[in-house]
Amino acid sequence: MAQIEVQNLHKSFKTGKVLNGVSLDAETGQIVVIFGPSGTGKTVLLRLIAGVEEPDAGTIMLQGRDMTEAAPEARGVGMAFQNFALFPHMSAYDNIASALTAGPMTAMQIKAKVDKVAALLKITHVMQHAPRELSNGQKQRTALARALVSDPRILLLDDPLRNVDAKLRYEMRLELPSLLKASGSTVLYVTQDYKEAMALGDKIAVLLDGAFVQIATPAEVYRKPASLGVAQLFGDPALNMVPAAPVLRNGAPVFELGGATLAMPVSYAGAAGRDCVIGIRPEALVVEEQPGPGSFPVEVVAVTPLNEKSVLLLRTMDGRELLASEPGDEVASRRHGPACARFDADSILVFDAASGLRIASQLN
């Protein structure tokens, strides 16, 4: 059964339209990541589902019941806010317990539940501290504990790792999936970090300009992005984009790049004669000293060693700049100057230049 079923939600503020016909559903126990750049309405969508904002149009079904007009306290959801939203005048313990005090539990039962979730999140030692005495990481864990403690069937997490430092974010990214799976809740997780989205999501819903442009598994979003906009959001460094007009030569599609004519997989024959944008992932570009089949001449302009990988800035003969990413940084220093680059033709993404939509390879 779909735990969350959102249909055709619209929401405008004085500043303009934020959500423009958004539909989404999530099955029991699923983690759905709502991903998109800032200002696309991710938080607004969560707030609508939580009931702290009212939609202009559309319906919100939670656990099979229409909750579009219900008060926030009647919806039975748990939510963690990006800015933590802890109650500054209560201890960490009381903050967490606040999610239970409205219910029928006795103080003893509440204490048992709070202690359990605090132990799970490793914050037992700060339970009597006020929020201002907590580090950002502890605040974030307290906020998560408050959302989790009542075992909500539906958990809304609004970019909970946004305001914590990089090391902690990395740790939490590893811890969160098992924690969330163990809770058995259906999770909507908002983030604008694509790595977080890939690491946590059973599926990713990409929100751009107030509408979902793709809802799919992480692998699918990465390998078969619905549009150029989606492809640009996933990957670091970002996708290389090469405007091109493929033509058929001997029945096979080819395109021009940096003075070389490069072959495309035959399955893209349909793209011939259209204005396209060819997307090449930086990690698919291989830079070599010697020319080889399918390679084109480039100049290595700059090298950024990043320990686990090096990012190379390449310039093609026609002045186009491309980024290449390769594992390791040992060879990086001697790479400046002329070189050759090639890529696996099967790895390219082809988009229609006008609409931005991906042109599917006819084989898949």
Place this chain on the structure above:
Amino acid sequence: MEHTSTLERLIRGVLIALVLLFFLFPIFWIFLMSFQTNEDILRIPPSVLFTPTISNYQALITGKLVTVAGTLDIAFMKNLWNSVLLSTVSVGLALILGVPAAYAFARFKFPLSEDIAFTLLSFRFAPPLLVLLPLSLYYEQIGLTDTYVGLIWVYQLIALPLILWIVRGYFEDISPDIESAYRIAGHSWWRTFTRIAVPLAGPGIAASGLLAFIFCWNNFVFALILASADKQPVTVGSLAFVTASGIQYGQIAAAIVLSITPTLAIALWAQRYLVEGLSLGAVKG
């Protein structure tokens, strides 16, 4: 700022002493006057050496003012009690009305909300004398002249806008997410208001309540026109010391000491909240 030269410290000390002297000397002098007879007070040149007397306080507390012309009955203790009653009830009522109203203005945007809020503030702009004449005529007609209810009602003109506007700023400073989080945790609107919004705006409510109390306590014209002797507060009651046989400076001084004591005590007790309250909104990130 760790290293300050001796000269700097000296100058700072002198300046602080001057400021303290400027503000505290009148109070100190009145305190001395309250233990002097009229003859001591009017002596030229004045002197700090005198035989202290408690006759001024005695006259105020027993209500018998002994002058050369005879004995007068004065209602000072009654006036003091009136001041306490009027100020406390007025501020209490203004808090009950003003705090929820301030919350509404801070949180909900409804038609004309800004206009209504501004109109309420504008009551503070109008000189009291402007409204006094029509007000006293109306009060006459509806029977509110010389009643506590009538005075408390008109004191709302002083207390309500003050509380409304100060507390509104505090509510606006509370992140709406904090209240949303409490709602989502399963609590009703009313519980969220009483358990989250009001405690977090607490310093502002305390500060505005104290300011309103002081303004009410110091009010003079409303009570002078709209009430008679047995309902009047100390500010008006002190006029009784201007008698046919002369001005009773000693009793006036004693009356001042007695009448500033409650506000001074509250101010000292609430100083912490007041300073915190008045600056919190400004420095919070």
